[in-house]
Amino acid sequence: MTATLDQVYQRLFLAYGHQHWWPGKTPFEVMVGAVLVQNTAWKNVERAIANLRDRDLLCPRALYQLPVEELAELIRPAGYYRIKARRLHNLLKMVAERYDSSLETMFQSDLDTLREELLSVNGVGPETADSILLYAAGMPTFVVDTYTQRVFARHGWIDFDAGYHEIKEYFESGLPRDPHQYNEYHALLVRVGHLHCRKTPNCDGCPLAELLPDGGPRQPEF
């Protein structure tokens, strides 16, 4: 990579500025959003969270006590609502049983231990776990998503078939261990992804266009 990870970050920040992530009012709301946003547009998640807020259900104990079928109906706008209701319930069950439904207590655990606990919940994968750790708990763990993979692979900086852990290590080993920068960086990657790096790339006006390899964006080999 000719540009450093920090230079890429600076370009994105210069172009877009602060992203104010995560778009949630409380750590618990962030955690709920992290499950609901799986493979889903954020706009749909907002509706689901609004339904929960209207019923005063945005706290760990109340939401855990709600029957899963009722939870499913409330989060319906977020899509995959039946499976997400189960996933959310699984997560709330873990928080209730291990931490007495207290996020404050939960976030006193060390990062690696808590990450493993989150990953042990059925329905919480690496991106959801890291989103909770970074955006709800403020812990220094880099969040990788499809846009991260796409943007960096199209620039030839990583392989198209690089796995989650490999990409995460790539960022964490190339940047200072700073949760604020991890926060902003991931948000900026989602922003540039939305604007320029959907399934069909649109590199016109992209702040990273000058950094593309000769011949334009790379494509996966087959």
Next chain:
DNA sequence: GACCAGGCACATC
């Protein structure tokens, strides 16, 4: 109407 969105688990080979 087709395509896409800030994943994840599970089946099958």
Next chain:
DNA sequence: GATGTGCATGGT
């Protein structure tokens, strides 16, 4: 271990 598929609503 790699690859394919189901899950679902709402915006473009």
